[in-house]
Amino acid sequence: MPSRLSDSFVTHPVFQHNLNQYLDLNSLEELPDSHAWISDLDEYSSSPDDIHGQFKLPVIDLNDSINGRKHVVHACKTWGAFQITNHGISNQLIGKMEDAARKLFSLPLEQKLKAERPKDGAGGYGPFRISSFFPKRMWSEGFTIVGSPVQHARKLWPEDYSAFCDVTDEYQNEMKKLAGKLMWIMLEALGITKEDIKWAGPNGQFEGSEAALQLNSYPVCPDPDRAMGLADHTDSTLLTILHQSNQTGLQIFREEIGWVTVPPVEGALVVNIGDLLHILSNGSYPSVLHRVTVNREQHRFSMAYLYGPPNSVEISPLSKLVDLHHPPLYRPVTWSEYLGMKAKFFHNTLSSLRI
Ligand SMILES: C=C1C[C@]23C[C@@]1(O)CC[C@H]2[C@@]12CCC[C@@](C)(C(=O)O1)[C@H]2[C@@H]3C(=O)O
Numbered sequence: 001m002p003s004r005l006s007d008s009f010v011t012h013p014v015f016q017h018n019l020n021q022y023l024d025l026n027s028l029e030e031l032p033d034s035h036a037w038i039s040d041l042d043e044y045s046s047s048p049d050d051i052h053g054q055f056k057l058p059v060i061d062l063n064d065s066i067n068g069r070k071h072v073v074h075a076c077k078t079w080g081a082f083q084i085t086n087h088g089i090s091n092q093l094i095g096k097m098e099d100a101a102r103k104l105f106s107l108p109l110e111q112k113l114k115a116e117r118p119k120d121g122a123g124g125y126g127p128f129r130i131s132s133f134f135p136k137r138m139w140s141e142g143f144t145i146v147g148s149p150v151q152h153a154r155k156l157w158p159e160d161y162s163a164f165c166d167v168t169d170e171y172q173n174e175m176k177k178l179a180g181k182l183m184w185i186m187l188e189a190l191g192i193t194k195e196d197i198k199w200a201g202p203n204g205q206f207e208g209s210e211a212a213l214q215l216n217s218y219p220v221c222p223d224p225d226r227a228m229g230l231a232d233h234t235d236s237t238l239l240t241i242l243h244q245s246n247q248t249g250l251q252i253f254r255e256e257i258g259w260v261t262v263p264p265v266e267g268a269l270v271v272n273i274g275d276l277l278h279i280l281s282n283g284s285y286p287s288v289l290h291r292v293t294v295n296r297e298q299h300r301f302s303m304a305y306l307y308g309p310p311n312s313v314e315i316s317p318l319s320k321l322v323d324l325h326h327p328p329l330y331r332p333v334t335w336s337e338y339l340g341m342k343a344k345f346f347h348n349t350l351s352s353l354r355i
Pocket residue numbers: 122128129130131144211212214233234235236237304306339342
């Protein structure tokens with residue numbers, strides 16, 4: 001079994017599009033057939049009930065010591081996601097990271113392909129891993145960073161890669177602290193204490209946690225109603241912290257409502273519950289289905305910090321949440337094992353672990 005997240009895909013290489021099938025989306029004036037999704041996206045869009053946008057993903061002030069935690073827990077149970085303000089990550093750092101991502105995606109395609117994600121690797125430039133499940137291509141490009149980006153950054157900017165590495169390191173360090181803080185807000189509400197999670201480490205700060213930083217680019221699209229930025233999926237994480245540039249696109253699915261757009265809120269970050277927290281909480285915090293649409297007005301960027309446990313740890317429903325009336329719903333699984341299963345079963349991964 002792989003011991004690090006970066007090795008997770010050695011045993012589960014993913015289908016890769018041929019090099020000559022890479023298209024420079026920024027230069028296309030028409031939607032090519034390869035990117036035209038068969039289904040009309042309107043079929044999936046928000047139900048008429050949400051035309052006036054009354055269903056709003058909660059925006060929670062993390063400094064609100066009276067109601068903040070209560071709102072987080074309510075949002076986790078009903079939405080599986082929420083936005084946060086006063087999260088402690090400076091606008092300056094977020095801005096620097098977004099500039100670095102814009103700089104990366106603005107490189108010529110041949111240059112980006114020098115850092116292409118290998119078939120059996122976790123990091124580098126390329127389409128989303130879940131692309132292999134769809135007959136059509138998504139209108140997007142991604143760059144995945146697992147651990148240090150130096151090996152890839154050197155290929156992109158042989159003379160000058162340290163600025164990119166410094167900002168990604170700083171961003172990931174800050175995200176890791178925020179993710180640990182969010183974990184405790186969610187877990188304490190379920191009655192879980194530091195003693196209940198050994199792998200949280202002696203200080204309960206989840207020092208051994210692993211993560212990936214996914215930079216996403218969605219260029220303007222000549223025919224957005226027939227294209228898909230990122231198809232519906234849940235994240236294979238404990239939680240994901242997402243920054244979206246000032247352009248809509250992210251949508252969250254809620255039963256009985258449909259797709260709800262998550263508007264960018266200045267300075268806010270979006271938090272998604274992932275499949276591993278779904279398992280750990282024995283279903284109390286369900287992972288959220290989300291997707292990304294594209295538009296013809298403005299190039300959209302996003303940065304997702306995908307946070308998970310140390311790779312050696314088997315995630316299973318916490319024993320404090322399990323009793324005669326609440327039997328464990330899922331069998332234990334490590335993060336790499338889960339990612340390997342996702343590459344095979346995609347939407348059915350979580351249910352394939354049901355006991
Ligand atoms: C840790 C990971 C989760 C992820 C696969 C990855 O190795 C790094 C990229 C992640 C991402 C981001 C976009 C959506 C997604 C489904 C994908 O194809 O790549 C997720 C993967 C996941 O959460 O399963």
